[in-house]
Amino acid sequence: MTHAATGLLLAEDDPDDRFLIVRALHRVRPQLRVTAVADGVELLAHLRSCALEQLPQLLLLDLNMPRMDGREVLAHLRADPRLSGIPVVVLSTSVEPEDRARVQAAHAADFLSKPDEFSAMVILLRSLLSDKLGAETELPAC
Amino acid sequence: MNLSPTTSPAAGTARKPLLRDLDDLHRRLVEGVSDYAIYMLDPEGHVSSWNLGAQRFKGYRADEIIGRHFSTFYTEEDRAAQRPALALRTSMLEGRFEDRAWRVRKDGTRFRAHVIIDPIRDDDGTLLGFAKITRDISDSYAQEMALRASEQRFRLLVSGVTDYAIYMLDLDGHITSWNAGAERFKGYKEPEVLGRHFSMFYTEDDRRDGRPALALHRARTEGRFEGMGWRLRKDGTPFWAHVFIDLIHDEGGTPIGFAKITRDVTERRAAELRLRELTSSNQELEQFIHIASHDMREPLRKVLAFSDLLLQEEGQQLTEAARGYLGSITAATRRMQALLASLLDLTRVTSQGRSFEPCALGEALREVCSDLQMMIGEKGATVHAGALPTVEADGAQMRQLFQNLIENAIKYAREGVPPVIEIAEQPDDDPERITLVCQDNGIGFEPQYAERIFGVFQRLHARDRYGGAGIGLSICRKICVRHGGSIRAEGRPGEGATFIVRLPRRHRADSL
Numbered sequence: 001m002t003h004a005a006t007g008l009l010l011a012e013d014d015p016d017d018r019f020l021i022v023r024a025l026h027r028v029r030p031q032l033r034v035t036a037v038a039d040g041v042e043l044l045a046h047l048r049s050c051a052l053e054q055l056p057q058l059l060l061l062d063l064n065m066p067r068m069d070g071r072e073v074l075a076h077l078r079a080d081p082r083l084s085g086i087p088v089v090v091l092s093t094s095v096e097p098e099d100r101a102r103v104q105a106a107h108a109a110d111f112l113s114k115p116d117e118f119s120a121m122v123i124l125l126r127s128l129l130s131d132k133l134g135a136e137t138e139l140p141a142c
Numbered sequence: 143m144n145l146s147p148t149t150s151p152a153a154g155t156a157r158k159p160l161l162r163d164l165d166d167l168h169r170r171l172v173e174g175v176s177d178y179a180i181y182m183l184d185p186e187g188h189v190s191s192w193n194l195g196a197q198r199f200k201g202y203r204a205d206e207i208i209g210r211h212f213s214t215f216y217t218e219e220d221r222a223a224q225r226p227a228l229a230l231r232t233s234m235l236e237g238r239f240e241d242r243a244w245r246v247r248k249d250g251t252r253f254r255a256h257v258i259i260d261p262i263r264d265d266d267g268t269l270l271g272f273a274k275i276t277r278d279i280s281d282s283y284a285q286e287m288a289l290r291a292s293e294q295r296f297r298l299l300v301s302g303v304t305d306y307a308i309y310m311l312d313l314d315g316h317i318t319s320w321n322a323g324a325e326r327f328k329g330y331k332e333p334e335v336l337g338r339h340f341s342m343f344y345t346e347d348d349r350r351d352g353r354p355a356l357a358l359h360r361a362r363t364e365g366r367f368e369g370m371g372w373r374l375r376k377d378g379t380p381f382w383a384h385v386f387i388d389l390i391h392d393e394g395g396t397p398i399g400f401a402k403i404t405r406d407v408t409e410r411r412a413a414e415l416r417l418r419e420l421t422s423s424n425q426e427l428e429q430f431i432h433i434a435s436h437d438m439r440e441p442l443r444k445v446l447a448f449s450d451l452l453l454q455e456e457g458q459q460l461t462e463a464a465r466g467y468l469g470s471i472t473a474a475t476r477r478m479q480a481l482l483a484s485l486l487d488l489t490r491v492t493s494q495g496r497s498f499e500p501c502a503l504g505e506a507l508r509e510v511c512s513d514l515q516m517m518i519g520e521k522g523a524t525v526h527a528g529a530l531p532t533v534e535a536d537g538a539q540m541r542q543l544f545q546n547l548i549e550n551a552i553k554y555a556r557e558g559v560p561p562v563i564e565i566a567e568q569p570d571d572d573p574e575r576i577t578l579v580c581q582d583n584g585i586g587f588e589p590q591y592a593e594r595i596f597g598v599f600q601r602l603h604a605r606d607r608y609g610g611a612g613i614g615l616s617i618c619r620k621i622c623v624r625h626g627g628s629i630r631a632e633g634r635p636g637e638g639a640t641f642i643v644r645l646p647r648r649h650r651a652d653s654l
Contacts, residue, residue, distance in 0.1 A: 016444050020451065093440060116443050116479070118450040 007033035008129075009056040011043040011073065012091070013065040017114065021060065021091070024121040028129055040068030044076055047083055055086060058132050063092035063099065071103070087132050179276040182262075185269045187212050187230055199255075199278045201248030212274065215245045217252065233259040233272060242279065254283040307404040310390070313397060315340050315358050327383075327406045329376030340402065343373045345380065361387040361400055373404070382408040432489045435482040442482070445475045481599065484613035488598065491539065491620040498625070498649045501537040503530035503544075503578070507565060510544040521552050521561055528566030531576050534648050539621045546614040547641055551582035554603075554639070559583060570644065575627075578643040586633040595631060618643075625649075 008025065012018045018036050025034050035056070037043050047055065059077075063070040070090055077083045089110040090103050100111045112128070115121050172180050172193050179196035181189060188211055192204035200207075200215060207214070213226035220226070220243065233239035239259040244252045256277040262270045300308045300321050307324035309317055316339055320332040328335075328343060335342070341354035348354070348371065361367040367387040372380045386403040449472050457465060507527050511518065518525065525548060533540075548563055555561040562583045570577040587595060587602055594600050596619045601612040615631075618641075622629040626646050633639035 014440075016448075020447050023451070093443065114443065116446040116450075118447050118454055120450075121447070 007035060007054075007056040008058045008060060009043065009046065010034060010036040010060040011038070011040060011065065011070075012036065012060070012062045013038050014062070017062070020118060020121060021125075024118065024125050025129075027122050028126045032129070032133075039065040040070065040073035040076075043073055044068070047077075052082070055083070057086070058129075059086055059088040061088055061090050063090055063103070074103070089128060089132070177277070179274070179278075181274055183212050183230075183259075183272040183274055185271055187226060187272075190271060196276070199247070199253065199276065200245075206248075215276075217244055217246055220244075229257075229259055230272065233261050234269065237261065242283075245276070253278050254280045305405065307402075307406075309335075309402055311340055311358075311387075311400040311402055313362075313399055315354060315400075318399065324404070327375070327381065327404065328373075334376075345372050345374060348372070357385070357387055358400065361389050362397065365389050370407070381406045382411045428489045428492060431485050432493060435485045435489075438482055439479065442475050442479050446472060446479075449475070484599075488613060488617055488620060491617060491624055495624055496536045496538060498534040498536060500532050501535040501540050502532045503535075503540060506537060506540045507544050510541050510548065514545065514548060517549070517552060521555065523548075523552050523555070523561040523563065526562070526564040526566075528564070530565070530567055530578065531647070533576060533645050535625055535645065536621075539624070543618050543621050543643070546618050547580045550614050551580070551584055551639070554582075554584040556583065556585050556636070568642075574648065575644050575646050578645070580641040580643070581638060582640075583638045586635050586637045586639050587631075588635055589633065592631045592633065596629070 010018065010021060010025075012021060018038075022034055022036055025032060035046065037046055040061075043059070043061070050056075061070045061073060070092070074088060074090075077086065077088065087110075089112055091112050091114055092099065092103075093114050103111050110128075112124060115124055172191075174194055176194040176198050178193075179199045180193045181196050182191040184190050188209055189207050190209075192202070192207060196207075197203060211226070213221050216226050225243075229239045229241065237260075239257070241257045243255060243257065245255040245257070246252055256279045258275045260273045260275075262273055264270055303321055304323045304326050306321075307327045308321045309324050310319040312318050316337055317335045318337075320330075320335055324335075325331055339354070341349050344354050353371070357367045357369065365388070367385070369385050371383060371385070373383040373385075374380055384405045384407045386401075388401045388403075389397055390399050390401050392398050449468050453460075453465065453468055460468070504527065507525075507530060511525050511527070517523075544565070547565070551563045552561050564579075564581045566579055568577045568579050591602055595602065596615045598616045599612045600616075615629075619629050622643060622645065626649065627644050629641060629643045631639055631641050
């Protein structure tokens, strides 16, 4: 597996958020391969079409999405031995503490609140990526 | 009782020995009776014999009273009215005198007596004297009077009651009595209803369905019927009635009729319906606020994010003024977010409220002070807490109540005067409630704003001077109301504010 294969899969139904997150990811690691889909169904279809070595290293998952929401996606992932090892981070606007607790308890996934500001998103994703994918030597200036 | 052969003092002389023995037996019998005063009077009314009962009731021994006139036993009023003489004359003329009246004992006390005076004549009809039998009926008289008084009171009570229609029915359901409440509810006067069937108050549908007969049947077989339903007034208007029908028995246990108690609960029913509607529309409104404020946060977040992106990526190309405009957009958006967050907090008082459990308020207050330690220290504030009671409450909300009150007091401190906040319990007239008082030394407020400060987003001062969304006291009020309590404020400008919280100590199981 080459470094180029390192990829991140984002499932986010809101086009604005998709744009902002992809943009922020690009700011943090310009060379990171980012694939964005609009909901859980697309996400699972994409994962299942991937060859094993093409699977992404990290999933970013919105909680509330049409067709299949983040919770269902998590259940499917955990049930699939091929996919269950991929780390998942749930991104949500939910401010209800029980949402966070439920997700963490049920699916052993990280839970992050979407920040209000773009610069805060950049900071958040930078620490997230270095935590999940390891440090990268060449970080573009923010 | 015929005592003439045995007790006549003049009759003893020419008797046979057997008869004399019998005389003796009778005499002993009479003398020994202690439940009745049995004694003889001569034709003028002087006491000529005495027995144990007489001694017991009247207090005289035989040797003290024999030979004295029987009017001694009468009250002064009765003597003045010539009643003793009248009694003897009545007895003589009519063959018997009977009376229930007051008599006087030796010690001057009175007792209620049942008195019989029989004339005693010899075979020729010559008056020999009188046999007098007296019984002390003070006890039963007292009972009778009490009964009569209570019956009287009951009659007065029933006839005067206007909140309930109370009337009687015979076994067939015909009205046999009527009271003021019945007249008030139903509009009929007593003569208009006496003897008529009580089904006249039912609606036509209920009559057709046989409800009046069913109600009587239930009362007859089960002893009581209770029900609610529409009844008609004389003018045809309906009212919602709460009805009891009780089967009434005589002393021997035979059913003699029904007591019917009806209450007009139209208003209560309407109030309950209104309350139910209000509660449900209130819930809908809260749900709406909750969803709306949740959903409105999303676009606001985008406004903030793109404003920031614009500033970050294109900021160099913007003029100073344009960057200033972006700053204003961001500030306004943040304020909007704060308002929405406050609204969410407000709806959470009910949507996230927990059950009421014993909560030591002193402990809750200590926790809050420790949470606010930083803020209290920064402002140089002092919080004095008196001994606080334990009440059944949502502990988290009690902490929020204290926190909001303390934050409010610190926020509205006088410039240069370190805030001093005193929280203490005060006596409450109602043993089921507690009163807490939270007093500060801050800027206070004009008394006419005492209510307004609890309003949502109400503020008495410019935002740039005192920040915050203006929801803290609204949340306090909502918490108090949710607990079945209240909060009000007193204050004067420059003299600090006092918040008075009243909470119930306990909650019934169904009050949640």
